[in-house]
Amino acid sequence: MNYHLRYLPLPDVTEGMVLGAPLSIAEKGVISFSLPEGHSLTETNLQQMKIRHAEFVCVREEDTRSDDERANAWAQTEARLQRIFRAADLRQPVMANLYEAVRAYRRT
Amino acid sequence: MVLQLTDQGIIERSKSMPAFPKVVTEIIATLDDDGATLGALVHHVERDPVITARVLSIANSAAMAGHSGSDVHDVRKAVSLIGLQKIREITLAVSLAEFAHGCRLASYFWEHSVAVGICALELARFTHQPSGYALVAGLLHDIGQLWMAHFHPLEFQMVRSAVSCGTEGINDIERRYFGVDHCHIGRLLATHWGLPPAVVDAIYFHHDPDQGLGESLVAITHVAEVLSNALDLTGRDGNMVANMSAAACEKLGIDWSQDLGPLFGRIEARTEYACRVFR
Numbered sequence: 001m002n003y004h005l006r007y008l009p010l011p012d013v014t015e016g017m018v019l020g021a022p023l024s025i026a027e028k029g030v031i032s033f034s035l036p037e038g039h040s041l042t043e044t045n046l047q048q049m050k051i052r053h054a055e056f057v058c059v060r061e062e063d064t065r066s067d068d069e070r071a072n073a074w075a076q077t078e079a080r081l082q083r084i085f086r087a088a089d090l091r092q093p094v095m096a097n098l099y100e101a102v103r104a105y106r107r108t
Numbered sequence: 109m110v111l112q113l114t115d116q117g118i119i120e121r122s123k124s125m126p127a128f129p130k131v132v133t134e135i136i137a138t139l140d141d142d143g144a145t146l147g148a149l150v151h152h153v154e155r156d157p158v159i160t161a162r163v164l165s166i167a168n169s170a171a172m173a174g175h176s177g178s179d180v181h182d183v184r185k186a187v188s189l190i191g192l193q194k195i196r197e198i199t200l201a202v203s204l205a206e207f208a209h210g211c212r213l214a215s216y217f218w219e220h221s222v223a224v225g226i227c228a229l230e231l232a233r234f235t236h237q238p239s240g241y242a243l244v245a246g247l248l249h250d251i252g253q254l255w256m257a258h259f260h261p262l263e264f265q266m267v268r269s270a271v272s273c274g275t276e277g278i279n280d281i282e283r284r285y286f287g288v289d290h291c292h293i294g295r296l297l298a299t300h301w302g303l304p305p306a307v308v309d310a311i312y313f314h315h316d317p318d319q320g321l322g323e324s325l326v327a328i329t330h331v332a333e334v335l336s337n338a339l340d341l342t343g344r345d346g347n348m349v350a351n352m353s354a355a356a357c358e359k360l361g362i363d364w365s366q367d368l369g370p371l372f373g374r375i376e377a378r379t380e381y382a383c384r385v386f387r
Contacts, residue, residue: 007373009381021370053190056377058370084340087275087350094354097364102338105372 002063002070005108010050013057015043020060025052077106110287111260118293119300121259126210128301129203131156135196136244136304149192150183153199162202166385167195197243201225201382204247211258216344221247223341223379227332230375235360237324244303245310245329251297252290252311260286272346279315291315317356327356339372341379 005020019041024034033052035045038060049057063070081103088095131152138148154160160183167186180186187195201222208218225246232239257264263285270281279289286293295312310329313320317330334352336342357364 005369005373007377009377009384011381053194055381056374058373080340084337084347085349087348092354094352094357094364095349098334098338098349098352101364101368102372104367105339105369108369 002065003060004063005058006061007056007058009056010046010054013041013046013049013059015041015046017041017057017059017061019058021058023049023054023057025049025054027052074107078103081106110285111263113287115296118255118288118296122255122297122300125255125258126207128297129156129159129207131159131203132200132244133302135200136241136307149196149199150187153183153195156203158206159199159202162206163195163198166198166202197229200244201247208254211254213254213257216342217250217253217257219342219383220336220344221250222382223336224249224329224333226378226382227336227339227341227375228328230371230378231332231335231360231362232328234371235328235362237328237360241304241307241310241325242328242332245307245325246332248294248298248303248307249311249314249329249333250290250294252292252294255293255297256282256286256290268346271348275348275350277315277350289315317353321355321359324359327353327359330356331360331362335375336379339376341376342383 003020008017017040019035019037019039022034022037023039024031026032033048035041039045041057041059065073081099085095085099088099090096090099134152135149153163163183164180164186167180167190180189183195204221205218208221225243228242228246229239231237232242253264256267267278267281267285270276271278279291282289291312291314295308298308298311306323306325309320309323310325313326314329314333317326320326330353334349337347338349340347
């Protein structure tokens, strides 16, 4: 089974979505609410997060695409990234590192 | 034909733009004074009914959706429920959005400004730098372009076309048409509006930060704009990354080889939400 991670604004998060990373909300420096990675969100959880003013959540979604569809999507993502970096000198370490950081993020 | 602009002329003409929102300078002036700002913030916000209405609307939709209680009807209650810092951020963004709207600016300009503002705020927190001015600096970093678009829309459009077609830096292209670049105009305006020196420097040096790295806000704003383009936050065809200052990254202590997924994800989710709210 393939999965990918998405960071969603809270209004886009629905019951049943699975956390892709541990969630912890701090209020005045004290953690007031936490849920583990892999937890399936309930309506109550969503209400609790709203009350604590959470803004976004990292969710893990099943990737139901075929290998070909995934390869095509990745090719498009990489082409877009190359277009954005078309004027960058990737021989410079700082530019190469930034490029790789964004590329790695897009891979998740 | 290069326009013949003088610093005095730029300032004089800016007076025919919509007034720069007073609440922004008032909030900035009290950013370091948490104990004194609650009453002052409520007072400043409530003087402007348009801003009050928008702040309350966003406060309701952003934080109270699904909450079992009545709607937020006044700024003081919004502060008590959502927190001073968030209300301050919403007020700054709303005020500047109204200003940009009053200048009849295209929505992409504002969305880019919001994206850079959120990037700057998140980068400041991530790198443990003071974050008080980060949102403001990000929101205002391209304010010089707003002046250009308002008074010389044709030349401004020609600059944008040249930027999206080639690889030449925007400041060089602007100097060919305007004689000056948007960083120069931005510095003049920010100084004229009485913004803090750190914000003025961030606006002036955001494309060429190495001269201004004594101020960490310069590094934050520079890296924030690069990152907002690298992450394609506005999805515009013209998004491009050409240079990033290694010295600015070093100043902030950013290690690009660590797992930055949570930071990038936070920035994307917050920007998407904010652009939706302000669209």
